[in-house]
Amino acid sequence: MTTTENHKTFCPMPGINAGMLSLQDLERITELVRKYDIPMVKVTSAQRFFFHGLEPEKHKELVQELGLPAKPPHARNRVHYVQACPGKNWCKFGSRPTEEMAKAIGALELAGPLPYKVKVGISGCRMCCCESWMRDIGLIAEKKGWRLIFGGNAAGKPRIGDLVAEELSDDQAVELVKKTLNYYLTTAKYKTRSARFMERVGIEELQRNVLA
Numbered sequence: 582m583t584t585t586e587n588h589k590t591f592c593p594m595p596g597i598n599a600g601m602l603s604l605q606d607l608e609r610i611t612e613l614v615r616k617y618d619i620p621m622v623k624v625t626s627a628q629r630f631f632f633h634g635l636e637p638e639k640h641k642e643l644v645q646e647l648g649l650p651a652k653p654p655h656a657r658n659r660v661h662y663v664q665a666c667p668g669k670n671w672c673k674f675g676s677r678p679t680e681e682m683a684k685a686i687g688a689l690e691l692a693g694p695l696p697y698k699v700k701v702g703i704s705g706c707r708m709c710c711c712e713s714w715m716r717d718i719g720l721i722a723e724k725k726g727w728r729l730i731f732g733g734n735a736a737g738k739p740r741i742g743d744l745v746a747e748e749l750s751d752d753q754a755v756e757l758v759k760k761t762l763n764y765y766l767t768t769a770k771y772k773t774r775s776a777r778f779m780e781r782v783g784i785e786e787l788q789r790n791v792l793a
């Protein structure tokens with residue numbers, strides 16, 4: 582890879598689930614980097630892979646080859662992204678596996694469009710390597726079950742999320758995430774992040790509506 586290119590183009594590598602790569606994914610990324618002489622491949626904090634710095638014509642070809650729309654639609658009835666730590670399957674501290682949970686949350690179909698981006702952080706234990714308290718939805722695994730956090734944010738006006746419930750089974754956790762997001766999308770104003778929404782609504786009101 583060269584470091585002299587300075588085009589500000591970028592595009593994501595599609596199909597990578599919570600940063601977990603198969604041999605085929607790695608080979609495909611290598612093949613693309615060679616073919617397009619991609620100046621920079623970046624692993625983002627959201628555990629996605631982005632190709633940066635291609636000159637515009639090559640960038641257009643790469644976008645076509647990857648089957649990406651020229652202007653990606655904002656799929657607002659789904660979460661924006663899910664980041665997950667290695668979890669119990671791969672980390673000695675993990676209480677529960679995280680991969681299946683990441684897939685289940687990423688695949689959730691909601692009742693309508695979300696007010697704004699929803700980022701998800703899933704951690705396999707209380708050490709919280711995926712910053713679950715600072716994501717719109719946070720899941721933290723414990724021996725007794727999942728803790729669900731809602732309304733965290735790590736941007737310009739950071740907020741620690743609120744604990745919605747704990748000791749949830751896998752199915753209960755997925756169901757409660759869905760209920761919480763459906764409540765958020767039917768109650769919050771357009772373009773209100775979950776952190777600002779929770780400052781207005783408060784945890785007791787949210788719990789009254791989603792834990793019944």
Ligand code: SF4
Nearest residue numbers: 666672675705706710
């Ligand atoms: S959050 Fe816990 S299980 Fe996940 S990577 Fe960190 S230490 Fe391991």
